[in-house]
Every structure is written in structure tokens, then in C-alpha cells.
Amino acid sequence: MSLPNAFPIRVADGKTIQMPSLGYGTWASGDTSWAKDATVTALKAGYRHLDCAWFYGVDEVIGQAIRESGVPREQIFVTSKFWPNFGHPENVELCLDKILKGMGLDYLDQYLAHWPCVIQPVSRQALEQANTSPETSPEQRGILLKDGKPVIDWQHSTSNLAAQQNQKGTFVPTWRAMQETVRKGKTRTVGVSNFSISELEELLPHEADIPISCNQIEVHPWLPQNPLIDFGKKHGILTTCYSPFAGQKADGATLLKDPQVNELAEKNGMDVGQLLQSWAVQRGTVPLGKSATPARIRSNLEVRRLGDGDVKVLDGLGLRGDEGRTVDNGPEWGVPFFRN
Template sequence: MSLPKSCSLRTAGGRTIEIPSVGYGTWAPGDTIWAKDATLAALKAGYRHLDCAWMYGVDEAVGEAIRESGIPRNDLFITSKFWPHFGHPDNVELCLDKILSNMGLEYIDLYLAHWPCVWKPLSQEALKEARSGPNTSREEKGQVYLEDGKPVVDWEHSTANLARRKGFEGSFVPTLQAMQACVKKGKTKAIGVSNFSITDIEELLPHEDGVPIACNQIEVHPWLPQTELVDFGKKHGIVTTCYSPFAGQKADGATLLKDSKVLELAKKNGMDVGQLLQSWAVQRGTVPLGKSATPERIRSNLDVRRLSDEDMKTLDGMALSHGEGRTVDFSDAWGVPLFEG
């Protein structure tokens, strides 16, 4: 029995669209030279789901790859996200317009809030000229920073959960409503969130108003399965898309890609490690967003296959053995970690 090629994603008016069950992630640290060729290789390998974000700085390259591929726009599913300094309700559509212009598209399929906090921009005029990517300065990104290099938080428009922890009153609802307006204008088919906790999402559920929260994109892999958050999403019709499905390197140098159990299961199933981890994610009812610039791995990461119940149980149990069997609460510390996943 094969794994599903897609799953249903809720959009306005009770309708659904199909989101491919495996996506290709377009974020990587460092330069962006790889982006066009790697994205084109992914499209040629059969990927039809691209996960992007304004902050990644690869919109132009991804747009070029799409055009060069010759694949009809209707056959593609494209996700993007606005960075927190576009999170004020007045600036949400502005970021989407920049994304569409840079990619050369008339619409995207899914528009996400990248984080549950909102940061203060220099000005709306600065945002109109803002540029992203690894080689851009803070000023070029149009964002206000404190002397210690941290963004200035707009607590009023951050989620109530985040603001409350810092002694402020906040609400993400006006930003949600600005996102919903983008659906009504046809600039995106669906909307969702990224890095939101259960509490953050619960604030928004009473305000869906015919345009539902369709997705929550979070870090998920066998060391961090986030089962409670995934199950919460399923209960409310929210698809979980998974960034960093291969995890990263831990402080002690351990990596999931070299974990002995993962290597053993991959060999047992005649798979490479990335293929195994993507298969685990799809079989759990989530959508992995693996990233590679190597054509062979790009192809194998898409070739997901059903695993045995025993192998799924082994992978499910890895979190506890690594002390990672938790649900991440992104409201820790002052607001949100400063990285671009």
C-alpha cells in the first residue's frame, strides 16, 4: 500500500485544495547561488510543492527555475511566508506583493505568518524597498533593532500568549484578518501560520470567519516529533508541514542522519536516510519539506514509501531516548529564536 501523494488543505468558503505530500524546502544558510539550479532539479525530479519565504532571499531564483521548467502554474503548489517586521496588519499584503513581484507570479497557494511575534519596521516606506537574503544589512531589511542586535518587538500585534508573558496586551487577530483579505483578493488560495504553539493558535480559531487557518509549519523529525501539536492540528483541520525533517547537528555533534537506528532502518528498507525520514513524516500524516542541493538526494527524498508498523514505532520512540519528546513552545524567552527556519 503506497503513501498518499497529497492531502486536503482548507481554504475559503468551505473549499479545499490539494497540497502535495512532500515539499521541497528552499532555505539554506550562506549564499543563494545554489537556489535556481537546485530548485530546477527538484522540479525536473517531480516535485510540485515548493516551500519559500521572503526572508530566504531566493524568490527571484525560484521564479526563474519555475519559468525555465515549463511546468504549468496550475500544476505547482507554492508556499511563502512574511517575516515578523511585515506582521503589522498594514504591511502583510505589502510583503505578499513583494513576493509575487520577485517570483513573477500572480498568486501563491499558501501564505504563512513566519513567527507568532511581530517586530517593528523602520517605516512602511522602508519596507517597500526592503531586501532579504544573507548578504543584506539590517537597514536594507527595513527592520528596527536594539543596540544588542535584537529586533524591537511590536507587542500589541504579537500573539496574546507572547505579549502576556512580557506583561503586555497583544493580539494577532488583526494580522490574521489582513491575511484573510489576501485570500479574498485572490493573491493566495489559503493561509496559515508557522512556529505557532497550541496556545497561539487557540487565540485565532474563533476568528477564522470563513477563511480558516489551514497549516502550521513547525520543526518536526524523530528527535522532535511534536506529537501533541501535530494531533492538535489534525483535530482542527490544520495540516502540519515539517521543516528540518532531517534535524540538525546537536551540541554534542550528534546528527539524525548518522544515528545508528536511522542508518539501520534505512538499510533494512533499501532507502537512503533522507528517504526514510521523509517516509516517516508522510506516514504520520504530515508534510515534510526536505532540502538538498544534490540531484540524487533530491530525487530519493521525493520517493517516499510505506514503512512497517514496527519501523514506525522505532522511529516514534527515538525522541524519548534523546530527551526530546516535547512540544516546542515558541513563546520562550523574549519572543522567538533568531533564526530563519
């Protein structure tokens, strides 16, 4: 039995559309030189789902890759996200407009809130002029700093984050501004990223006719996120998984070199990337693997069903709490985003 090549996600008015079950991640980590050629390779290899974000700084080259690939736009599921300095309700659409202009697209398939907090911008004008080239400072990206750290807008951050600072806040006005972008036809769906169960619960009563399509979180066998994924399934929220291959832990360990993972990959005649992507899809989630190597880009697409025993071994690698979180993910300003 083969694995599904797409999963349904909820859109406006009780309808669903299909999201390809494998996404190609475009996080650039400061260096964007690889992004265009690698994305062209991914699209020609068969990827039909691109995961992007304004903060990645790759909008222009990803747009070029889409056009150079020869794949019709309507066959590609394009996701992007707004960084928290665009999180005030008045600025949500501005970031989407910047993304669409940068990529040369008329619409997104999915628009996500990148984090459950909101950062105060320098000004509206600063946001309009903000760019994400590698050499730009936080201020040039429109981020207001105090003592070298972003200034959090607790009023518009999720209620649980605000409460930790003895503040009152809610993400609902920002969510409603996101819903409005669907009504205007600028994106087909809206969702969130890095939201906990309590943060999803804050938005659920406000879905109205436009639901939470997905929650994008870090997921891999070291960090299986079972309660959060199960909560999403219960409420029709698809989980997409960044860092499906994990990164490097504080002690230098990597999932790609884990002896049990490599043993299972060899047993199944796969490379490690195929194994981890197969595990993710088999769980009913969408992995967003990234590679700039053509051979690995192609092999990461070749997922297939694993035996129940092999799935249990991978499930058993999970650690509790943040112990499984890898050191190359997450913002740098110290807000404790991850709570279940």
C-alpha cells in the same frame, strides 16, 4: 499500500484543495547560489510543492526556476511567508506583493505568518525598499533594532508572548489582514508557522470563511511534536514539517548519522532521507526536505510505507521539550516561541 501523494487542506467557503505530500524546501542560509539549479532539478524530478519565504532571499531565482522547469505554474503548489517585520496588519499585503513581484507570479497557493511575534519596522518606506540579499543588514531588511536586537511589537504579537512580557497583545488583526489577501485573489490559502497550541487557539474563533490551512513547524523523530500535530488534525489544520532531517545538536550529533535510523534505512532498502520523509508522510504530515544534490533530490521523493514496528522505533527516538530541537533553527533574538 502506497503513501498518499497529496493531502487535502481547507480553503475559503468550506472547500478543500490538494497539497502535495512532499515539499521541496528552499531555505538558503545566506548562500543562494544553489537555489535555482536545485529547484529546476527538483521540479523536473517530480516535486510539485515549493516551500519559500521572503526572508530566504530566493524569490527571484525560484521564480526563474519555475519558468525554466517547463512545469506549468498551475501544477506547482507555492508556499511563502512574511517575516515578522511585515506583521503589522497594514504591512501583511506589502510583503506578499514583494514576494509575487520577486517571483514573477500572479498568486501564491499558500501564504504563512513566519513567526507568532511581530517586529517593529524602521518605517513603511523602509519595508517598501527592503531586500534580502546576503550582504544586507537588518535595518536594510526593514527591521528596527535597539541595542542590537529587533524591537518586538507586543501589541500585535500573540497574546501569550505579550503576556510573558506583562504586555497585552493579539495576532488577530494580522490574521484578518492575511484573510483579506485571499479575498483579493493574491493567495489561495493562509496559515501560520511556528505556532503553539495556545497560539492556534487564539486564531480559531476568527477563522470565519477563511480557515487556518496549515501550521509549519520543526518536526523529525528527535522532535515528533505529537500534541501539536494531533491538535492540528482535530481542527483541520495540516502540519508541514521543516527540518525533517534535523540539524546538528549542541553536542554535534546528527539524525542522519543516528545508528538506529541508519539500521532501519538499510533494512528497508532506503537511504536515510527516504526513510525520514516516508515516516513524516505516513504520520499524515508534509515534510519539506532540502537538498542541493541531484541524486538526493530524486531519492527523497521515493517514499513508501514502513512497517508498524519501524515506525515505532522512529517514534521512540523523540525527546522531551526543546531537547530535540536542533541548533540551526529559530530566530536569534531570544523570544521563547515554542510552548505547547
